[in-house]
Amino acid sequence: MSLGKIKPTDLAILGGPVAFSAPLPVGQLNFPEWQRFEEAMRGIFARRDYTDHGPLAQQFEAKLAEFLHVKHVVCVANATIGLMAAAVALGLRGKVILPAFTFIASAQSLTWAGISPVFCDVDPHTHQMDPAQAALLMNKDISAIMGVHLWGNPCFPDEFRELARDHNVPLYFDAAHAFGCTAGSKPVGNFGELEVFSFHATKILNAAEGGCVCTNDDGLAERLRTIACIDSTERIDIPLAGNGRMSEAQAALGLLSLEDYPKVQQRNRDYHEAYRRVLGGFPGLRIQSPPSGEMSNYQYVVMEISADEFGLDRDTLWSILHAENVISRRYFSPGIHRSYYYRDNYPEFVNSLPVTDRLCESVMQLPSGQDMDLEKISRVCELIWFVHRNAKALKPIARRPIR
Amino acid sequence: MSLGKIKPTDLAILGGPVAFSAPLPVGQLNFPEWQRFEEAMRGIFARRDYTDHGPLAQQFEAKLAEFLHVKHVVCVANATIGLMAAAVALGLRGKVILPAFTFIASAQSLTWAGISPVFCDVDPHTHQMDPAQAALLMNKDISAIMGVHLWGNPCFPDEFRELARDHNVPLYFDAAHAFGCTAGSKPVGNFGELEVFSFHATKILNAAEGGCVCTNDDGLAERLRTIACIDSTERIDIPLAGNGRMSEAQAALGLLSLEDYPKVQQRNRDYHEAYRRVLGGFPGLRIQSPPSGEMSNYQYVVMEISADEFGLDRDTLWSILHAENVISRRYFSPGIHRSYYYRDNYPEFVNSLPVTDRLCESVMQLPSGQDMDLEKISRVCELIWFVHRNAKALKPIARRPIR
Numbered sequence: 001m002s003l004g005k006i007k008p009t010d011l012a013i014l015g016g017p018v019a020f021s022a023p024l025p026v027g028q029l030n031f032p033e034w035q036r037f038e039e040a041m042r043g044i045f046a047r048r049d050y051t052d053h054g055p056l057a058q059q060f061e062a063k064l065a066e067f068l069h070v071k072h073v074v075c076v077a078n079a080t081i082g083l084m085a086a087a088v089a090l091g092l093r094g095k096v097i098l099p100a101f102t103f104i105a106s107a108q109s110l111t112w113a114g115i116s117p118v119f120c121d122v123d124p125h126t127h128q129m130d131p132a133q134a135a136l137l138m139n140k141d142i143s144a145i146m147g148v149h150l151w152g153n154p155c156f157p158d159e160f161r162e163l164a165r166d167h168n169v170p171l172y173f174d175a176a177h178a179f180g181c182t183a184g185s186k187p188v189g190n191f192g193e194l195e196v197f198s199f200h201a202t203k204i205l206n207a208a209e210g211g212c213v214c215t216n217d218d219g220l221a222e223r224l225r226t227i228a229c230i231d232s233t234e235r236i237d238i239p240l241a242g243n244g245r246m247s248e249a250q251a252a253l254g255l256l257s258l259e260d261y262p263k264v265q266q267r268n269r270d271y272h273e274a275y276r277r278v279l280g281g282f283p284g285l286r287i288q289s290p291p292s293g294e295m296s297n298y299q300y301v302v303m304e305i306s307a308d309e310f311g312l313d314r315d316t317l318w319s320i321l322h323a324e325n326v327i328s329r330r331y332f333s334p335g336i337h338r339s340y341y342y343r344d345n346y347p348e349f350v351n352s353l354p355v356t357d358r359l360c361e362s363v364m365q366l367p368s369g370q371d372m373d374l375e376k377i378s379r380v381c382e383l384i385w386f387v388h389r390n391a392k393a394l395k396p397i398a399r400r401p402i403r
Numbered sequence: 404m405s406l407g408k409i410k411p412t413d414l415a416i417l418g419g420p421v422a423f424s425a426p427l428p429v430g431q432l433n434f435p436e437w438q439r440f441e442e443a444m445r446g447i448f449a450r451r452d453y454t455d456h457g458p459l460a461q462q463f464e465a466k467l468a469e470f471l472h473v474k475h476v477v478c479v480a481n482a483t484i485g486l487m488a489a490a491v492a493l494g495l496r497g498k499v500i501l502p503a504f505t506f507i508a509s510a511q512s513l514t515w516a517g518i519s520p521v522f523c524d525v526d527p528h529t530h531q532m533d534p535a536q537a538a539l540l541m542n543k544d545i546s547a548i549m550g551v552h553l554w555g556n557p558c559f560p561d562e563f564r565e566l567a568r569d570h571n572v573p574l575y576f577d578a579a580h581a582f583g584c585t586a587g588s589k590p591v592g593n594f595g596e597l598e599v600f601s602f603h604a605t606k607i608l609n610a611a612e613g614g615c616v617c618t619n620d621d622g623l624a625e626r627l628r629t630i631a632c633i634d635s636t637e638r639i640d641i642p643l644a645g646n647g648r649m650s651e652a653q654a655a656l657g658l659l660s661l662e663d664y665p666k667v668q669q670r671n672r673d674y675h676e677a678y679r680r681v682l683g684g685f686p687g688l689r690i691q692s693p694p695s696g697e698m699s700n701y702q703y704v705v706m707e708i709s710a711d712e713f714g715l716d717r718d719t720l721w722s723i724l725h726a727e728n729v730i731s732r733r734y735f736s737p738g739i740h741r742s743y744y745y746r747d748n749y750p751e752f753v754n755s756l757p758v759t760d761r762l763c764e765s766v767m768q769l770p771s772g773q774d775m776d777l778e779k780i781s782r783v784c785e786l787i788w789f790v791h792r793n794a795k796a797l798k799p800i801a802r803r804p805i806r
Contacts, residue, residue: 034448041444045437050604050611077480080646104644111643114517201453208453208650240514240744241507243483247611249652341643 003382008393011386013323019383020325024367024376027202028299030264031370032256040252049248053229056251061212063258067180068189070214072221075251076228079176079198079211081244083109086194086213088240089223090144090170097137098146098174099129100337100349101356106148106174107336118142119337119349121356127151127288127302127363130355131159138167147192148174152297153290154183157191164192172196175214179205180265182295189214194224199254202369204264204297207254210246264370268298271368271377275301278381282388284309301366304359311391314362316398320387326380329365406785411796414789416726422786423728427770427779430605431702433667434773435659443655452651456632459654464615466661470583471592473617475624478654479631482579482601482614484647486512489597489616491643492626493547493573500540501549501577502532503740503752504759509551509577510739521545522740522752524759530554530691530705530766533758534562541570550595551577555607555700556693557586560594567595575599578617582608583668585698592617597627602657605772607667607700610657613649667773671701674771674780678704681784685791687712704769707762714794717765719801723790729783732768 003019010016031037044050057075064073076082083105087096092115098106100119107117118137123130127150134145145164147155155173164171171191176198178188189195194215199207213224228244246254257264276287284306290296307313312320314330321328335356336342337349366380387394406422413419434440447453460478467476479485486508490499495518501509503522510520521540526533530553537548548567550558558576567574574594579601581591592598597618602610616627631647649657660667679690687709693699710716715723717733724731738759739745740752769783790797 029451031448031451034445037444037448038441041440042437045434045440048432048434078646078648084645105646108644112515112645208652209646209648241511242487242515243481243508243612245481245612247650247653249611250650 008390026329028369054248056248060251070189071216074213074224075246076244080105082196082211085227087113094141094143100335102148121353128155149178180297204299206257207250210250272298411793429732431772457651459651463654473592474619477616477627478649479647483508485599485614488630490516497544497546503738505551524756531558547573552581583700607702609660610653613653675701
């Protein structure tokens with residue numbers, strides 16, 4: 001099925017027909033067949049064990065530990081709560097280094113714990129936090145380094161381990177994007193003091209939402225478990241507890257999703273490859289790839305747009321695609337350092353992250369996941385090619401306000 | 404069916420047969436029939452809208468607002484997160500007055516927000532925080548008063564409103580126990596700046612776990628919504644956000660539970676009455692009742708034990724009942740002021756709450772909820788009477804260590 005657009009006015013943004021009848025989402029949205037979920041839920045109903053770290057949450061933790069080759073897995077309601085618990089479990093104080101090119105929860109978890117963020121710029125090629133830049137930011141007020149494995153690719157774990165060791169501070173990772181990925185053939189989940197995964201429906205492993213904290217440290221695991229789950233007044237011997245329990249229904253979905261992981265990973269890889277093969281040949285476009293030899297979940301198709309070469313800037317392309325029901329995303333725009341709260345309270349970082357600023361304006365994620373197929377991907381690529389070929393005529397759109 | 408215990412050694416704790424073959428829990432555990440839940444879950448599956456404030460969460464909020472006659476309802480993953488969001492939304496700082504005779508999350512929500520608790524003693528008759536004592540604790544460092552409506556009964560809302568107004572500080576309530584209750588015929592949910600309910604499975608309204616924050620203030624509602632649910636970097640204009648979203652599955656259960664509320668409230672009332680009628684006549688026992696003329700959910704059957712009159716102390720009775728599978732609870736033991744963290748960091752309160760200390764040693768909750776029936780209640784009462792009659796012979800048990 002061809003795109004059927006011949007002249008610029010055939011684009012939906014200029015009044016033409018919409019290319020896709022239903023929105024194409026970026027999120028993975030991997031859901032099992034109803035029958036499998038029904039069976040799990042009937043079990044929960046029979047046991048009436050809906051929450052409070054029930055049998056499915058325990059089983060999910062055991063299977064995750066096996067899958068990730070990690071000693072301890074603590075399931076939580078969502079990754080934000082996992083990061084909040086991590087900051088408290090690690091006893092952080094003062095300042096923590098992290099990138100601003102990440103989801104705002106990475107920084108908010110520190111703010112909840114009363115810690116000031118120190119935003120570090122990222123590597124222009126991999127988009128990962130830059131260890132050389134981080135080294136320049138180290139000082140006696142820094143109590144930890146939070147790496148973020150962006151786009152399912154590892155965030156220089158060896159370099160950061162050395163930096164953290166040199167300065168005698170803990171290193172931990174926001175691994176929300178990186179379930180099933182490796183660095184040096186070692187599974188993410190085993191780096192630093194601990195790592196936090198997300199199981200939001202948009203991620204490859206889906207527990208509707210949810211997450212887990214992984215660690216190989218027994219004491220840290222015990223603290224995380226107590227912090228993430230208020231149990232009673234009697235057992236509280238840590239400073240701060242909260243309710244971050246994963247429900248049995250979340251665990252049920254997570255377990256089914258983990259069963260499906262191999263085939264979903266393969267599908268993501270096929271889709272990623274299909275995009276990369278075509279778009280990689282277009283002028284001004286670059287698709288992020290995992291480092292050679294590493295496992296990736298391929299859950300994000302991340303495209304960097306060079307406006308000069310492509311002919312239009314990222315925001316204009318984004319508007320055009322949205323009008324066609326291609327619901328591409330602009331992660332992360334703005335960077336955390338330019339969001340209201342951090343801009344106002346930490347103005348020293350507003351103009352200190354040139355690579356982050358450039359990426360915030362040039363990066364886009366394309367639809368992938370359960371709702372896509374190779375034919376739709378082919379049509380999305382065709383649409384992007386059509387936009388490129390008509391870039392000159394479409395320039396006036398760039399002046400329109402973005403919705 | 405009679406209890407079948409004749410002599411003290413017939414008690415399970417002394418080797419006799421266990422009175423109840425399955426444990427009798429204190430929690431409400433009100434679950435709908437599977438068919439009703441299946442229908443709701445199939446809808447969620449069809450829409451694939453599992454979280455992110457989907458249609459069921461919106462519908463649940465609307466129905467709660469109608470039920471409670473309150474303007475804004477913000478659903479959250481659990482009440483602890485609701486209280487954390489409340490502290491941030493109210494912009495609290497410094498110190499906040501609250502009782503120590505409450506679940507530890509009341510205080511932990513303040514600790515997460517960097518606020519010091521000022522523990523206030525409670526009224527010996529109602530167990531509610533005492534406005535006269537609170538008045539003595541007021542000073543310029545106090546930025547708010549957190550009332551707690553204990554056992555589904557109101558916590559002197561008029562007196563605290565006056566106190567808060569006199570000192571020009573906000574008043575808000577942990578209403579985890581008080582869904583469906585009234586004070587002066589006004590529904591709880593409408594007092595102070597905001598109120599936080601719990602929908603944990605142990606409560607009358609069951610969303611597996613979950614909760615909501617209610618307010619009649621538009622600005623506060625908007626802030627609560629932003630704080631409780633990270634949406635994007637773009638909309639964050641408040642200092643602190645987190646992920647406290649209620650899932651669609653939680654909302655589905657909550658909606659069904661709200662439909663069942665009238666009949667469950669009636670059942671709880673019948674059970675409460677059955678306990679009170681019998682136990683109220685026993686020496687040394689007192690069952691808490693709602694103030695006359697007010698609506699209550701009757702979800703807790705709270706018994707105060709006077710050891711001298713009853714013949715045995717609360718902990719001994721508790722051990723004897725547990726051995727018989729009567730899983731009564733000792734809320735709240737210890738009080739928050741004596742839990743590790745608060746005892747060590749706020750030692751000034753350890754010996755300042757005589758009424759709280761006494762209640763922590765003399766109060767017990769008896770089984771109620773979906774698993775109970777009038778016949779079981781009658782046998783629990785018979786068992787307690789049997790213990791009382793044999794109190795003298797059972798005294799040696801009191802010296803055993805409590806498990």
